[in-house]
Amino acid sequence: MLFFKEFQGKNIKKKVTLQVQIPFIIQGFLAKRALSSASFSRIKGSLTVEAAFVLPLFLFFMAILMLPMTAMKEGRRIQTALEAAGEEVSQYAYVLHRLELGEGLESTGPGGLSEELSDRLTEEGMLLFVRKRMEGRAGSKRIEAISFARSSVLRDGETIDLIMDYRVRVPFSVFGLSSIPMTARSSRRAWIGQEGGKGKKAGQEDALVYVGRTGTKYHRQRTCHYLYNDLEQIPFIQLENARNSSGGKYKPCSRCGRFAEENGSVFIMPSGERYHSDRNCSSILAYVEAVPLSEVRHMGACSYCSQ
Template sequence: MAFPGERTVNYGKEECSLWQKGSLTAESAVVLPVFFLAVVCLVSMLDLYRTEILLQSALSEAAKELGMYAYCVEDDRDSPVGAVTQAVCIAYGTKKVREELQDADLIGIDPKDMLLLESDYEEEMVSLKAVFFYQCPIPFFRSFPVKIQVLGQARAWTGYHGKKYGKGAAEEIVYVTDWESVYHTSRDCTHIQLKIQAVSSLDAQERTNEYGNPYQPCGKCCSGGKVNGTVYITTSGDCYHSSRTCQGLTRHVHAVKKSETETMRICTRCKGG
């Protein structure tokens, strides 16, 4: 029974309400840090995956380039690096990685901090191993770097027996393409390193190549004669093509010994240049 002017207080409901508020506060204090940590882990994994992909590509490309010159000996003019040794692998690999990654806008690493000291050339295999410490892009977690190793390998171009030509008679390497009757002494010959441009058919008919010769319809992809729309030309070619994948624009280059090209003649551009 309540008298006038008196207030009845329900302590049971008030206590229950306070307990519920306290429970929500405790849950928030646990869930929010866990959620934040999960987001940090996801961001770090994605950034690390991107970094490893870019680094793997750069290392593999550098290993392939070194493998192309593994047959050379010291002071060989055909090789920009001389004989391929461990020191050359380290220096060339480091230079290549820094060039490839300098514009990649990496967050967790600095390309200048990468070490390739474990790179080597042995058993006809070029191995470039990069070691670096990855730091989480979130400032608070940058104090806990993780050591990462990425390996890029390529087999040396030394033939079946894996011997450098320096101990015997030098065997010149030349380059051939499928379905062609000529060989090239330079890998950079414009016959095999094509610079393809997309232009209109009218523009192609009015242009001339670098030798002053007009462009004619390709006999393979322009069988009907002149075509309308976009066509493809090269600065050194004499035809325009309706298809970017035309055989006239495709080159599959193979490095072979010159002694294997006895039935072929030398490319006129390589011979003249």
């Protein structure tokens, strides 16, 4: 007990300041929180700067991706307008064709000929007419550098080939590119009809004639009896022993074979595979092929139906 009293007396006599002593563990914990808070603030600031750079770049690339769609939209609109202008010029080309032949015109039709076009009935004049039409119908400030230098009007006597080269201006320059080059084309045959003599000659060359599958002559008439010269009529009861040129048996025709009677007759061909109950069966007619005369002229004409 004496020892306890001495120790208590020493503690009473010892002076203690009013400063609160914070344990070391608590100090370490608060220091870590302060450092963590400071570090979080710096990270948050760096993310904000990155977003400020990424967002404009994202919008820029999205705008670039939209440029092809804008150009395609303008291209479709220009193509539609050029087709309309080409149709109009192809109708009026008949007037130019008649004037080039030195023939007069009594009437240009119920709609009449526009005064604007009547003064420009030349190739250059018609191209100027088309250019003016396109500039009016395009109606867009994005279209520039329009050119019809590669176009032609009736150079071969009948074709109107309109080739429009132009550029579509983009909202802002992309890698030094301020506009996109594009081309629209409309090719039509002028409404000038066709010469009678030329049509007659072409008609003779393209006339259809008929040949058999194994024939050596062409025929003017599909019903020429030489085309059916190979058609053989036999009794139905002989089909069992009948063979074609390939050694195969005859099968019933899908169209008329079911109507064959046992006591009747059927029709076969040496190179055929089917028998028919009707001489005029459409399958037999299909055996004959229609071809242009120019392809089989070397075979020679049938002496019976080509007289």
